[in-house]
Amino acid sequence: MTRPLPTPPVATYSIVARDPESGFLGVAVQSHHFAVGSVAPFAQAGVGAGTIQSFARRIYASEGLRLMEEGASAGDALRRLLARDHHMDYRQAAMVDTGGRVVAHTGQACIPEAGHHLGEEYVCLGNMLLREGTWEAMGEAFEAAGGDLPLRLLAALEAAQAQGGDLRGRRSAAMRVVAPAPTGDPGEDTPLDLRVEDHPHPVSELRRLVDLWAAYDHNTRGGHHLRHGDYERAVAEFERAEALAPEESELVFWRGVALVNAGHAQEARVLFRCLFRESDHWALMLTRLARSGFLPDTPGLLGGLIPKQYRNTPEVRSAIQADGA
DSSP, X not given: OOOOOSOOOOOEEEEEEEOTTTOOEEEEEEESSTTGGGTSEEEETTTEEEEEESSOOTHXXXXXXXXXXXXXXXXXXXXXXXXXOTTXXXXXXXXXXXXXXXXXXXXXXXXXXXXXXXETTEEEEEXXXXXXXXXXXXXXXXXXXXXXXHHHHHHHHHHHHHTTOBTTOOOEEEEEEEOSSOOSOHHHHOSEEEEEOSOSSHHHHHHHHHHHHHHHHHHHHHHHHHHTTOHHHHHHHHHHHHHHOTTXXXXXXXXXXXXXXXXXXXXXXXXXXXXXXXXXXXXXXHHHHHHTTOSOOOTTHHHHHSOGGGOOSHHHHHHHHHHTO
């Protein structure tokens, strides 16, 4: 057996999966290694997803995606990569393609506990873990979890951590989700790409970020409806956003803007006053939105929304005066 190249071992537990309903592909990882998201996971819309860990070589990502894009199945792609790798016994890798076909490899020289579990359109794997069978626990959690793909991927990571996770501890985590087919729009092709580079509780932090991602996704949808004059749908999306992250002032602000446009200025006024108490900048932001045409052109509107005690900048006072209040 040949010795591996002098690269650091990326001890990780991971899940790679395809959502059979939506066709979206995803990968989620956690490790004691710093910034694992820049090393292990990979995914490309309309091609596939995967992870490379244990003395990771990033060529598995670039070449694996290239081979699948050219028509190879996940299994064929990984077999071809392993065949040219003189240190395959030290590698651990997994891939899924757009057909939901999954494959995994745990080299015999991977540091125990190491192994993988193949399920229906998903694979769980890990090395240098505290307990054997962690990968099966991940699969059970993934299958039992509800919600969309990111939430199910999180459930698998949390199950691994509950088993003890990485023998050395925990430090970083990442998740990447891509569309089943490319659109040419990076925002559509990769709707979720999150990393926790260095944190004492990376999986918990990743969950917080996924919740924020969902909230701001609703916020983006609300902004789309707002720009197109569909104010009631905008309000609904902003309400969903705020419900997921009520501590985010910006989400509260945009719900207020949508409410004003939908004809519910009194309800919006209550939201705005809470924000104005936090910072004068929200009153300034509101005046600039009015100037940009994001509020109804109604005389006295700004004066009704911004009480006198919050008119603390010349720009706000000038805008209200020009508004006719």
